[in-house]
Amino acid sequence: MADDHQENRLARAVSWTLLAGLTASVALILLGWLFTVKNGMSENPQAKGWVAKAAHGDGTAILKLGLLVLMLTPVARVLILAIGWARQRDWTFSLIALCVLALLGVSVFLGTG
Amino acid sequence: MPPPGLTDIVLLVACGLAAGTAGAVLGTGGGVFLIPILLLGFGVPIHLAVGTSILTVVATSTAVAIGNLDRGTANMRLGMTLEIATSIGALSGGLSAAILPARALEGVFAGVLLPTAFVMWRGRGGEGNLDAPDKAIQQAPDPSAGSGSGQHAGGRFTDRLGAEYEDTALHRRVAYRLHRLWAGLTISFIAGVMSGLLGIGGGVFKVPGLNVLCGVPIKAAAATSTFMIGVTAAASAFLYFGRGEVDPQYTSAVVIGVVVGSWVGAYLNRFARGNVVKRIFAVLLIGVAIEMFARVFHSL
Numbered sequence: 001m002a003d004d005h006q007e008n009r010l011a012r013a014v015s016w017t018l019l020a021g022l023t024a025s026v027a028l029i030l031l032g033w034l035f036t037v038k039n040g041m042s043e044n045p046q047a048k049g050w051v052a053k054a055a056h057g058d059g060t061a062i063l064k065l066g067l068l069v070l071m072l073t074p075v076a077r078v079l080i081l082a083i084g085w086a087r088q089r090d091w092t093f094s095l096i097a098l099c100v101l102a103l104l105g106v107s108v109f110l111g112t113g
Numbered sequence: 114m115p116p117p118g119l120t121d122i123v124l125l126v127a128c129g130l131a132a133g134t135a136g137a138v139l140g141t142g143g144g145v146f147l148i149p150i151l152l153l154g155f156g157v158p159i160h161l162a163v164g165t166s167i168l169t170v171v172a173t174s175t176a177v178a179i180g181n182l183d184r185g186t187a188n189m190r191l192g193m194t195l196e197i198a199t200s201i202g203a204l205s206g207g208l209s210a211a212i213l214p215a216r217a218l219e220g221v222f223a224g225v226l227l228p229t230a231f232v233m234w235r236g237r238g239g240e241g242n243l244d245a246p247d248k249a250i251q252q253a254p255d256p257s258a259g260s261g262s263g264q265h266a267g268g269r270f271t272d273r274l275g276a277e278y279e280d281t282a283l284h285r286r287v288a289y290r291l292h293r294l295w296a297g298l299t300i301s302f303i304a305g306v307m308s309g310l311l312g313i314g315g316g317v318f319k320v321p322g323l324n325v326l327c328g329v330p331i332k333a334a335a336a337t338s339t340f341m342i343g344v345t346a347a348a349s350a351f352l353y354f355g356r357g358e359v360d361p362q363y364t365s366a367v368v369i370g371v372v373v374g375s376w377v378g379a380y381l382n383r384f385a386r387g388n389v390v391k392r393i394f395a396v397l398l399i400g401v402a403i404e405m406f407a408r409v410f411h412s413l
Contacts, residue, residue: 014189018175022172022175029365029369033365036362043116044362060362063364066365067354067368070168070368074171074175074346074347075347078193078344092270092273100193100200104200104348106204107207107347107349107351110204110351111351111353111354111356112351
């Protein structure tokens with residue numbers, strides 16, 4: 001069973017994951033706006049190759065990447081919890097977190113598949 | 114949607130800022146304000162407005178949850194358990210939104226604004242009146258009595274969904290047990306459907322429900338709900354993203370405004386007391402709901 005120390009460490013790990021995800025997302029959004037101002041507005045890229053467009057400095061594609069990172073941040077949070085509870089040998093809650101992760105996986109598949 | 118001009122961008126950031134601030138001060142989240150602003154003010158189609166709003170819900174929940182986890186108020190085990198029901202609800206809501214005509218979605222949104230305004234008027238919105246007397250705390254066992262409640266107690270599954278947190282206002286640790294898990298799962302499912310369908314957080318339903326029906330103290334209920342909302346919103350956000358209903362330029366501008374607004378609102382919360390502001394906004398929401406109902410009836 002988990003003790004308070006392990007639980008606090010897990011909460012801190014989740015907290016850092018959220019902070020890192022939010023920071024990366026905001027940084028990408030600001031970078032996207034910088035490229036948009038420099039190169040002008042472009043249409044919302046719908047084709048599969050939009051990530052490559054972001055790598056080539058398309059402002060709108062970078063904005064889209066920033067929003068994708070933002071959406072993936074809660075997914076990373078659930079993954080960290082699943083791993084953290086598994087390390088505490090708290091299999092019940094690790095399994096619950098994996099179920100939520102599977103549901104998020106369904107959403108990713110339906111949304112991008 | 115045509116790409117927004119520079120003036121539109123500045124206005125979108127400002128609207129996000131206003132919605133994020135109002136949502137944090139009133140405890141309802143920004144979505145209930147943001148969607149009418151985008152729909153009625155900018156002429157953004159309802160499905161794109163919902164797609165934009167759901168991304169702002171992910172952003173604000175992430176920003177606010179960072180602090181709540183540090184303070185230990187959010188109950189991660191309870192949140193993750195309820196999240197199964199909420200995610201299923203969010204997926205159902207997100208998929209249903211795709212087949213609903215725009216006017217029907219606007220009508221449902223207007224319908225949800227009315228109970229939200231009622232809850233706001235009563236002063237128990239999303240994060241509600243955190244300083245009001247809390248029956249759940251009065252019923253909770255005193256942790257110093259060694260009752261062994263909280264997440265670390267063995268035994269039944271529901272016993273492990275209780276927890277403890279440090280209440281700075283009461284100057285003591287508060288322990289609580291979860292009652293009626295089925296009620297928590299049911300409320301969470303409904304909140305998930307609302308979130309996926311309308312791009313709102315759903316805390317306005319979940320927090321009072323967890324407090325009144327499940328015996329979770331209001332502060333823990335609000336923090337746990339905020340912890341959950343980001344995951345719930347992500348469950349439907351991928352659907353909107355994949356359908357092309359998240360416009361990167363509109364959404365990113367609003368997200369930046371809402372994130373900053375949620376921090377400004379959290380700061381203002383220290384000074385903003387009393388129900389006058391909440392009641393003004395409750396009346397405003399009723400006005401918006403009437404306007405949206407009128408749009409729906411005009412199109413019939």
